């Protein structure tokens with residue numbers, strides 16, 4: 080029964096084919112078969128959020144998704160967050176705010192926070208803490224992470240609309256157009 | 262994780278056949294946030310997992326004045342709480358669906374899976390009970406309807422027979438002057454299993470001073486979520502005031518038969534369920550008054 084199933088999916092805008100046993104999680108395939116090790120395994124039971132990926136516009140824990148369920152889906156992993164032009168504002172803000180120590184939780188936080196800021200670039204602290212409740216960090220505590228997300232939100236509000244960190248926070252154009260809501 | 266066959270039928274007939282063929286060795290897969298973890302933990306052995314998410318009928322979320330709300334078995338929590346009709350007419354379900362897990366879990370977890378998993382702590386179940394929800398079930402012998410309060414049979418057990426699938430949950434349209442609320446107690450602010458929970462609904466008369474009828478359901482305090490029938494009936498015809506609320510909350514405690522475990526003690530759970538019911542009743546009444 081360990082017959083493998085052919086799965087066709089899109090990961091980070093690239094079409095991907097892989098073979099998976101039905102019992103394998105999407106997390107296993109992403110890391111072990113496709114070699115994209117940015118997505119981390121923490122608890123493997125949906126509590127820690129280190130394996131967060133975005134599927135068809137919704138964040139999920141990839142440990143709680145079967146790889147065969149990825150057929151025909153559009154998936155974003157941490158590897159798809161930066162662009163050739165540079166880091167995503169969230170990645171930049173995590174660096175500037177020192178919002179990580181060991182780094183295991185970071186990809187999950189960034190993928191999760193990105194989906195929040197794309198919906199609600201003006202998300203306040205309470206909203207950010209609520210949205211990130213499914214992501215655990217055991218090193219820094221959450222204050223720096225929340226600060227980084229707030230900062231990235233400001234940058235994204237002022238950016239060029241492509242989600243790139245065109246300027247450091249505060250130095251961007253004063254035009255407050257809400258680039259993600261138009 | 263153990264090996265099993267994965268199938269994703271595109272219609273209900275095939276799904277029922279695929280389930281029935283394997284009897285107890287087949288299980289349905291909705292969002293997987295319970296079953297995949299249980300399989301990984303070796304809680305049971307199966308031969309086949311039947312993914313129900315490709316069946317169009319099971320993805321339906323719709324409302325009509327005449328028929329009420331239909332929540333297909335594959336509809337995730339986020340679709341439920343983002344729905345404007347749910348926000349307006351099904352406030353108890355809105356409350357519970359929006360606090361299950363975190364955002365990642367809500368992106369996958371279905372209300373139907375929460376019900377079928379039949380955990381004593383399943384947060385949507387009391388909310389469904391107080392809004393008089395009915396489970397629409399289909400199996401090899403056709404369709405049947407089961408009131409949600411009769412759906413759970415024990416911790417992790419429901420009344421579905423071999424080959425049967427939950428198709429949808431149906432909730433009638435509430436009458437005017439209706440209000441509902443759901444509350445739970447967890448040690449953390451988010452992402453935890455309830456030590457106790459309580460859902461209530463009230464229907465007020467036109468003066469909005471008297472309770473025409475009320476329903477109270479509690480969870481994590483018995484082998485299954487419980488419809489507190491006697492406590493609910495006490496509120497019929499009563500004035501919608503603190504004295505009535507106190508009396509009903511006290512009576513609700515009598516419907517609890519909790520256990521001691523690492524999450525909480527019997528005394529704590531009974532105390533909590535009284536407090537939660539009281540608070541939920543206050544909010545449900547004010548929601549009913551606001552219309």
Ligand SMILES: Cc1cc2nc3c(=O)[nH]c(=O)nc-3n(C[C@H](O)[C@H](O)[C@H](O)COP(=O)(O)OP(=O)(O)OC[C@H]3O[C@@H](n4cnc5c(N)ncnc54)[C@H](O)[C@@H]3O)c2cc1C
Pocket residue numbers: 124125126288289290291292293294295296297298313334335360361362363366369370371372373374375376377378382383384385421425426427428452453454
């Ligand atoms: C980190 C984390 C946090 C959680 N937090 C909460 C919480 O706060 N509150 C809470 O109540 N729960 C919580 N849960 C449990 C779980 O997410 C919910 O119970 C969820 O609603 C289950 O839905 P699902 O779609 O994922 O079900 P699945 O796991 O797909 O299925 C659950 C069970 O129902 C059966 N089933 C599913 N669909 C059908 C169908 N159509 N017909 C027949 N049987 C069916 C399956 O075979 C299985 O036995 C949490 C889980 C995790 C991992």
